[in-house]
Amino acid sequence: MKNTITFFAGLIFGLGLIVSGMTDPANIIGFLDITGLWNPSLAFVMLGGIAIAFFAFRHVERKKLTAFNEPVHLPGTSQLNKELILGSLLFGSGWALAGFCPGPALVVLGTGSKQAGIFVLAMLVGMYGHDIFYKRLFNKTH
Amino acid sequence: MHLTIDWLNFAPGSALIGGLMLGVGTSLLLIFNGKIAGISGIAAYLVNPNNIYGKEAAWRGFFLLGLIGAGLVYSLFAALPPVSISANNNTLIMAGLLVGFGSRMGSGCTSGHGICGLSRLSLRSLVATLSFMLAGFAVTYAMLHGS
Numbered sequence: 001m002k003n004t005i006t007f008f009a010g011l012i013f014g015l016g017l018i019v020s021g022m023t024d025p026a027n028i029i030g031f032l033d034i035t036g037l038w039n040p041s042l043a044f045v046m047l048g049g050i051a052i053a054f055f056a057f058r059h060v061e062r063k064k065l066t067a068f069n070e071p072v073h074l075p076g077t078s079q080l081n082k083e084l085i086l087g088s089l090l091f092g093s094g095w096a097l098a099g100f101c102p103g104p105a106l107v108v109l110g111t112g113s114k115q116a117g118i119f120v121l122a123m124l125v126g127m128y129g130h131d132i133f134y135k136r137l138f139n140k141t142h
Numbered sequence: 143m144h145l146t147i148d149w150l151n152f153a154p155g156s157a158l159i160g161g162l163m164l165g166v167g168t169s170l171l172l173i174f175n176g177k178i179a180g181i182s183g184i185a186a187y188l189v190n191p192n193n194i195y196g197k198e199a200a201w202r203g204f205f206l207l208g209l210i211g212a213g214l215v216y217s218l219f220a221a222l223p224p225v226s227i228s229a230n231n232n233t234l235i236m237a238g239l240l241v242g243f244g245s246r247m248g249s250g251c252t253s254g255h256g257i258c259g260l261s262r263l264s265l266r267s268l269v270a271t272l273s274f275m276l277a278g279f280a281v282t283y284a285m286l287h288g289s
Contacts, residue, residue, distance in 0.1 A: 025228065
């Protein structure tokens with residue numbers, strides 16, 4: 001039951017990415033091109049997502065339990081650090097280079113796109129590189 | 143700074159509806175499974191071969207299955223919208239490496255920080271979101287308008 005709901009959560013999330021226009025890199029680059037011909041649509045995507053999720057977070061933070069009475073796993077409130085900022089700057093640079101972030105890239109991969117496949121493969125290598133090599137090398141535990 | 147709106151491609155209605163759907167997916171995962179819909183974290187967990195068995199892997203697998211299957215389900219009802227990728231293969235590889243490494247180092251991406259984090263009013267996620275937007279604006283400027 002829980003796994004079925006989780007599957008549908010992923011499916012609705014993926015459909016939302018398609019409907020919102022996030023799966024078209026041209027829309028992402030159009031949003032990031034603020035000095036050119038700017039397409040503000042993506043701001044409405046975020047607005048819509050937050051408008052719903054805000055209440056869901058308020059609900060679970062008050063209740064501390066899921067609908068199945070299990071504990072909720074929320075990230076701890078750790079402080080700001082340089083990894084957060086540097087990592088996000090690197091992420092944003094890659095996001096702008098191809099117009100893909102992880103969710104939309106996986107959705108487009110699911111439609112059989114070879115280019116999305118190349119991006120996702122490189123993305124997984126980058127993730128593995130961070131989690132396995134970088135974190136061990138520098139003994140980061142964040 | 144002078145802003146010029148791309149009215150031809152401006153689609154606030156579908157963007158808002160799609161965004162609401164992202165909110166619904168995020169909320170379902172949170173309320174029924176108690177988990178954050180952070181796509182980079184979910185994907186990265188399954189990349190580690192030590193992690194691919196057990197309950198912690200299962201929910202991530204089911205979520206990703208739904209996500210990756212969305213195109214197929216969408217195409218049963220309507221034609222998929224265009225996907226125009228202007229990056230060549232080398233750029234796609236560079237971009238993928240940066241997105242993968244950066245999202246892990248920064249503990250999240252557009253979904254985990256941009257939707258979940260901002261929804262729970264996390265200062266960390268606000269700083270992360272502003273950082274990746276700033277980098278995105280700068281790199282786009284360099285690519286499209288840098289000489």
